[in-house]
Amino acid sequence: MGLGVSGAGRPPRRRRAAMARGPGKRPASLVPTPTPDQGSNPLRDQYLRRSPRISNLSPMLASRAPSRLRQALPYLLLALVLAGVMTLTRGARLQRADLVINNGTEVTTLDPATVTGVPEGRVIKSIFEGLCSKHPATLAPVPGMAQSWQISPDGLTYTFSIRRGARWSNADPVTAHDFVYSWERFLNPETAAEYAYQLWYVKGARAYTTTADEEGRPALSFDTVGIRAPDDHTLVVELEAPTPFFMDLMAFYPLFPVNRRNIESAKSEHPDSWRLEWLRPENIVTNGPFRVVERRVNDRIRLERNPDYWDADNVALSSIDVLAVEQTVTALNMYLTGGVDVLYTVPASVIPRLLPREDFTPGPYLGTYYYKVNVTRPPMNDVRVRRALALTIDRTAICQKITKSGQIPSWTWVPPNIPGYEGAAMEHAATLAENVKEAKRLLVEAGFGPDGQDFPTIEILYNTSEAHRDIAEVIASSWRNNLGIDAKLLNQEWKVYLDVQHNLGFDVCRAAWIGDYVDPNTFADMFVTGGENNNTGWGSPRYDELIAAAAVELDPARRMATLRAAEEILMEEMPILPIYTYVTQNLLNPRLGGFLPNIQDEHFPKYWYWKSDEELNAERAAHPDRGQLVDAPGPAAGLYSPAAQRAGAAR
Structure with a gap:
């Protein structure tokens, strides 16, 4: 890991509004008040003064611990909290941001063209903006850099009117040419963007990406691609076929624009390291509601409101800290003691206690x-082996004993909550015992077992997480006890895990896919032969034909049927082993406004604000069934956008 970098020559950061205790009973703190001999540390003192939300959660971390561990638990929790304090104080005199979220890991990059993960997406949606944004509740496309758009009657031509007055953080105007430049870079085979296929619905885009010369450079002119800018404020996009979800893609972060002058300057000044240099806080140029002012690797990214953003008047928060704490227990303790305001996941062991809150x-x-299963490695290249492994995963035990939040055991690839689509489930029996019996038969048929060859030891790859480890242990135990297959566990940090997965350096690999838009295609098109996000080595000509047919099918019912037929092939061939359908696990300060539930669990910091005591009390009174009240630290007067403040004053 490289050293953290920070912005240079930035104006003084605005001091956050004084924090006041919110409505609700304050529970006793697990963190002792500092004594004079501890010395003065303003940041630590501020951290410890933050209203804790601990309540009686500490027993849940010790419910199954031996008695000696229970006795030591207060000291262990204190150590964890102090570790969080040390993390926060790592940057000398860095004042607390208006809002602190934990992103769960260190991001691999902030380059929209090359990202693939949810953690990266959370940051990129804060600092860049595409042609469209999304409504925070419905996820419907709303104007972003495009103030309006028109779609031709045949659904093949989209004309976007670029917002006049929109500017980059270096004061350059945002123009249609920025999108032409950014999308050429995105599709360029030299960029090797894993999401490039999301623009292959554009005329000529697939050929441009996949036709390269001996040096890996585009062999075709970009003039062959249906993307052009007649003037600074008009972007015209021509599609190969009508694409029902194309406007959803316009709000998808890999398609966000980048500033050409930013990248070209980095190439000129740092020809050998420009890919890193243009992304440094002191260099990166953005067009979203926030900008990066500091980055400390494996600690945090500090974001501040971008005064040049076209809608800055409706942005409430002046600063956000995005932490990279991987250990969910540590993150939970930071939340409970007021050091973090939003968690996107929590330790599974505490979920029963959290549910009433x-x-x-x-x-x-x-x-x-x-x-995912690497089908290029024997014996995983035998579909009977893959089916046997899939049948002996105890999904119910995983959902009831590990995840515990209402996750749904899954036998389909596409989640069950897409309107108009019914998934195709892999063939399975009603009970685990029946499935184990069939799995044993399949292994014998594949040549393994008492009268056949020994099954080789396999490895389960997963990225750092207590929950991923616990799930892998349950699955490995089931394979060992029911099939006699030994599976070793291999934990890798996020970036290494992604590299190993992409290079097919695994036997079986933990994975997850969150829909990029509400349509089964966002799941189905992943597994076309050679797809950038396939990463299994599997391919099927018939599957590819069905995905291509669905892309040009205009009748909604026939299109859904075609996608279901493709899923049937996937569930017969089993290059993937579905385990469960996700539910959200957000734990957030009740005072936070604008963080609205939606099926993609996408949240947009430009809409976030702190509720006043008056607003929070009114909301609680209107919803008495909202659960056990907890402390809600934050400014008693709230923290609202300039536009909201004027509207409130007018009332």
């Missing part, structure tokens, strides 16, 4: 947790 409300999520 108002700050934890799991909901439907358009995502599948699954295992």
Whole structure:
């Protein structure tokens, strides 16, 4: 890991509004008040003064611990909290941001063209903006850099009117040419963007990406691609065929624009390291509601409101800290003691205690947790082996004993909550015992077992997470006990895990896919032969034909049937082993406004604000069934956008 970098020559950061205790009973703190001999540390003192939300959660971390561990637990929790304090104080005199979220890991990059993960997407949606944004509740496309658009009657031509007055953080105007430049870079084979296929619905785009010369450079002119800018404020896009979800893609973060002058300057000044240099806080140029002012690797990214953003008047928060704490127990303790305001996941062991609380409300999520199988490695190249492994995963035990938030055991690839679509399930029996019996038969048929060859030891790859480890242990135990297959566990940090997965350096690999838009195609098109996000080595000509046919099918019912036929092939061939359908696990300060539930669990910081005591009390009174009230630290007067403040004053 490289050293953290920070912005240079930035104006003084605005001091956050004084924090006041919110409505609700304050529970006793697990963190002792500092004594004079501890010395003065303003940041630590501010951290410890933050209203804790601990309540009686500490027993849940010790419910199954031996008695000696229970006795030591207060000291362990204190150590964890102090570790969080050390993390926060790592940057000398860095004042607390208006809002602190934990992103769960260190992001791999902030380059929209090359990202693939949810953690990266959360940051990129804060600092860049595409042609469209999304409504925070409905996820419907709303104007972003495009103030309006027109679609031709045949659905093949989209004309976007670029917002006049929109500017980059370096004061350059945002123009249609920025999108032409950014999308050429995105499609360029030299960029090797894993999401490039999301623009292949554009005329000529697939050929441009896949036709390269001996040096890996585009062999075709970009003039062959249906993307052009007649003037600074008009972008015209021509599609190969009508694409029902194309406007949803316009709000998808890999398609966000980048500033050409920013990248070209980095190439000129740092020819050998420009890919890193243009992304440094002191260099990166953005067009979203926030900008990067500091980055400390494996600690945090500090974001501040972008005064040049076209809608800055409706942005409430002046600063956000995005933490990279991987250990969910550590993150939970930071939340409970007021050091973090939003968590996107929590330790599974505490979920039963969290469920009654108002700050934890799991909901439907358009995502599948699954295992990928490397079908290029024997014996995983035998579909009978893959089916045997899939049949002996105890999905019910995983959902009831590990995840515990209402996750749904899954036998389909596409989640069940897409309107108009019914998934195709893999063939299976009603009970685990029946499935184990069939799995044993399949292994014998494949040549393994008492009268056949020994099954080789395999490896389960997963990225750092207690929950991923626990799930892998349950699955490995089931394979060992029911099939006699030994599976070793291999934990890798996020970036290494992604590299190993992409290079097919695994036997079985933990994975997850969250829909990029509400349509089965966002799941189906992943597994076309050679797809950038396939990463299994599997391919099927018939599957590819069906995905291509669905892309040009205009009748909605026939299109859904075609996609279902493709899923049937996937569930017969089993290059993936579905495990469960996700639910959200957000734990957030009840005072936070604008963080609205939706099926993609996508949230947009430009809409976030702190509620006043008056607003929070009114909301609680209107919803008495919202659960056990918890403390809601934050400014008693709230923190609203300039536009909202003027509207409130006018009332």
